[in-house]
Amino acid sequence: MNLDTVIFDMDGLLIDSEPLWQEAADEVFKLYGVNLTHEQYITTTGLRTKEFVHWWFTHFQLGEEELVRAEKKIIQVVIDKIQRKGAVMPGVQYILDFFEKKKFKIGIASSSPQQLIDVVIGMLGIQPYLKATASAEFLSYGKPHPQVYLNCAELLQSHPTQCICFEDSFNGMIAAKAARMKCVIVPHHSQQKDERWGAADLKLTSLQNFAIF
Missing domain, CATH: 3.40.50.1000 (HAD superfamily/HAD-like)
Structure with missing residues (x-):
């Protein structure tokens, strides 16, 4: 065809939102005592936020109680960042x-x-x-x-x-x-x-x- x-x-x-997604993830993950390296972050680029959060919460053994809250917070933060400085x-x-x-x-x-x-x-x-x-x-x-x-x-x-x-x-x-x-x-x-x-x-x-x- x-x-x-x-x-x-x-x-x-x-x-150009990927750096802003990473900023948002960094800010939220720090609330849980986690610091992702850039190399770690790019391995999960392209995943949905809930899959991204689940992957790293499992990796760092953070438990599942905060998954939904962390996902929603990342989305809220990235929307704000994109509206303010998305290019x-x-x-x-x-x-x-x-x-x-x-x-x-x-x-x-x-x-x-x-x-x-x-x-x-x-x-x-x-x-x-x-x-x-x-x-x-x-x-x-x-x-x-x-x-x-x-x-x-x-x-x-x-x-x-x-x-x-x-x-x-x-x-x-x-x-x-x-x-x-x-x-x-x-x-x-x-x-x-x-x-x-x-x-x-x-x-x-x-x-x-x-x-x-």
Whole structure:
């Protein structure tokens, strides 16, 4: 099938929010006496907040009593941080205009809660481009499971093999490929040489550099 649909991840791809997620996680985890290293943090990039919290609460043997409270607190803190200092990633306007001119259906599939997706869309002013958004917040499984991408494709009335996805994380890349979609990876500059990106169909240093079609 010919490609006619593009689905974007959000955090770290459209908005420079990954450092803000890490700041929020650091602030909340310190309340429990935990300090994550950057290396530890990036191993769980792309997971939903509840999975991220559960992973590290289990790792540090913090118990389950505070899981939900910690998850909600991180989300509250990161929304506030994004509203105050979230910055658009390079090439976002370019890539949206590129696919709109090609008459592609455009969607967002994110691990973040719908509340945060709506905040970012409003901040970036990109609502007119979008035909659908999908959040993994309440799914049985988040990325690297493909369901959020499959859900977005369904909302866009597209077959998975008609879709090209843009991601910045390993978990997101695996989710897109598991959904049988093409995947363009735009990793953080510090991870550009990571051999794991070999599973992607294309690797870029910026959205601004995409010019396949």
